[in-house]
Amino acid sequence: MKNNKLIYSQNYSELTRSQLIDIMEQTLSKRRFKHILRVEKTALKLAERYEADYEKVSIAALAHDYAKEKPDEEMRDLIISENLDLDMLQYGSNIWHGPLGAVLMKNEYNIEDDEILEAIRYHTVGSPRMSKVAQIIYVADFIEPNRSFKGVEDARELAETDIKSAVAYISRHTISSLVKRNTRIYPKSIETYNAWAVKNKEDQDDSFVN
Ligand code: GDP
Ligand code: FE
Ligand code: FE
Numbered sequence: 265m266k267n268n269k270l271i272y273s274q275n276y277s278e279l280t281r282s283q284l285i286d287i288m289e290q291t292l293s294k295r296r297f298k299h300i301l302r303v304e305k306t307a308l309k310l311a312e313r314y315e316a317d318y319e320k321v322s323i324a325a326l327a328h329d330y331a332k333e334k335p336d337e338e339m340r341d342l343i344i345s346e347n348l349d350l351d352m353l354q355y356g357s358n359i360w361h362g363p364l365g366a367v368l369m370k371n372e373y374n375i376e377d378d379e380i381l382e383a384i385r386y387h388t389v390g391s392p393r394m395s396k397v398a399q400i401i402y403v404a405d406f407i408e409p410n411r412s413f414k415g416v417e418d419a420r421e422l423a424e425t426d427i428k429s430a431v432a433y434i435s436r437h438t439i440s441s442l443v444k445r446n447t448r449i450y451p452k453s454i455e456t457y458n459a460w461a462v463k464n465k466e467d468q469d470d471s472f473v474n
Pocket of ligand 3: 329
């Protein structure tokens, strides 16, 4: 699926794809705007491979970082007024922008579809349960062509053949790089890791014995 051939049914958003792109271009820095276009392209390839809904994937990809550049004060106020997890206040915009992006796309552009909203909400920390659309956005954000960190090639290879093992790899990579940088880990990141990346219980028991 070529992204420029994708015409929205408008079942999920009153916006056309080009209106959504215009909104993101006006809202985001040039650097981040280019990132979301690459994420969309990467995500649509995954949608083709794994037979996900192109339109949902496109909307979620284009909108996933919508809140990323909002001022911190505005984000803090929204976490409180929207009754989001107050523990988030101990973190920063890296953790806030996913959940807030979902809230803002719903409030400002009437996007109601759960798969789209959860893909935006969980794109940074993941979740024990993620729809196929959410898995695709989580993976595409990590492997888009401009990403160059160690391990990204492995994640790209896994994404070609098995999206779930790519999710597992990325959640493990995220936890381990946060630990290496002495960074506070948001509990949901650990829940994602436990659900997706930990081997089965018997293996863990064996490792204690050996
Ligand atoms: P981006 O918005 O396209 O830059 O990518 P993401 O939304 O996936 O990630 C934003 C940042 O959040 C990355 O630098 C991650 O390392 C960081 N991040 C992911 N999980 C956690 C966490 O549990 N705690 C903290 N402090 N940062 C995290
Ligand atoms: Fe992000
Ligand atoms: Fe992103």
